[in-house]
Amino acid sequence: MAAALRKILTFGSMLLPYGVHELRRRHKQRIRLSEPILQALKANQDLAGCHEGQRCFILANGPSVKALDLTVLEGETVISVSNGYLHADFMCFAPKYHVVPQITYGTMTEDQVARWFAEMDESLGEAELFLNETEAGIVSERKLFVGRKVRYVALRTNFDDVSDTSMIDIAKPIPRIDSVPVLALMIAMHMGFKNIVLLGVDHDSWRSGFYKYAFDLKTQADTDFSVTSDGKILSPNYDTFQSLARLWRQYRRLGMIASANGVRIINGGIGGELDEFERVPLNLLLSQDKVQ
Template identity: 25%
Template sequence: MATRADLVRGRPRRLADLAGRVAGRRAFIVGNGPSLAAMDLAPLAGEITFAFNGAWRLRESLVPTIHMVEDRLVAEEEAAHLAALDPATLLVLPTDHADVSPPAPGRLHVPVDWSYYDPLRPPREPGFTTNAAAGRLHAGQSVAYLALQVAFVMGCDPVVLLGIDLDYRLPASARVAGPVVTSTAADPNHFDPAYFGPGRRWHLPKTDRMLVAFRRAARVYAEHGRRLVNATPGGRLTGVPRLAYTAATADRPRPARRQRQATSAQAPTA
């Protein structure tokens, strides 16, 4: 069974270094939506998992395989926490943010095509990297879209979405300056009210564009004979086949740590 160590073996320096690392393994892409607050993440132990942005707040229940950040504001405001991630987690960021989180062991900076965010002539839908030789990822209005491409490149199948509620609302108390929102109260859009709490800055999400991106990802997975499913309870994500969380975690692998402990317990004493 592939482990987290297999992903960081050789300190990957480019996207191609992750190609096929966990081919055929199930992966979970764990968003930060409010639905996550009511979920038991214990069944994810031993799985390949992706988490994002301020998901370090889940450290008591989830140590992700890969932690990703796309948004520049998030990279800046979470820099200290990103630097303190569990050593077992691989941090993946756009090369554009290397000045915020410089290259270091356990970090991988990947070029990103931002054309989907072009304010004048954006494409109808974002590109999707299926071949690591391309060397870059395509932004799709959600950091989870980057993760879907990384999971594809690594060979993951199936890939399960969790906590992707796609249900944002702008608090009346928030201050808005162009695309930047500054919170002045508790955050209603994430699993933790302090996630984007008072004083935190964030970009106003475009859920219609996010929906287009997730549907594109589902289509690409299906065209390549792989499964992408949504196990988020509720939410507004459509166009991605749904699967109950209990079914998505059925026949889960045993955590590697417990396996080692069990082996040690059975070993004969000298």
């Protein structure tokens, strides 16, 4: 009865303004995965537990990062995201992995995406790249990321349908996300990291009304139509809060999965509104290493 009611409420919510984009995405998910994508997902089985028991840092792009000395990450396993290659001292800590969420075409044209990917490729060093399967076509057709290891995930299912605390397997279709750190967390947990430290995962733009980064965008500047050229958010609070509610549910579910599987997720950033994980400042975290 409860499950049936949840499905009815979920469908009803899709009729509201904030659910229009979700309806479109769900329609696309009915398309069967191609054989090459299925094989690409299968290849992700090789990553399961490859960093068993280790620590990684997921470096997001919130403005709080500007107050951090990122050079201390040299020698650590770092997972950067989206435009993160624009961070100061990026090549000093040279991320091992870089994660990009599904791209919304219409917001960006294929030509803009191709230019962004070319900029990304020139700046990533030797990082292994994760893309959503919807980008496989443009990467193949435009011959992008030649010589770089590119892996694909399939953001196809719904976080609200995840009802247990089993590890999420990125070798299979996985839940859609509302922010790229969620995808990075799923990947990191799949790879067996025992301690995962979040940096720059601020999620506090709803307070100021402006969406800011820790750096100035290059190719992607002025491509986000949900904000003005100076970053002012155009969405009404109703839609913003609905999106935040979905996002917080995703973090909470991942926190439950982590706890059940002996994984520690730490918010090592300065400020921000993410309150789902324990907070340990980066300098204190690293000083504890020296004591040990």
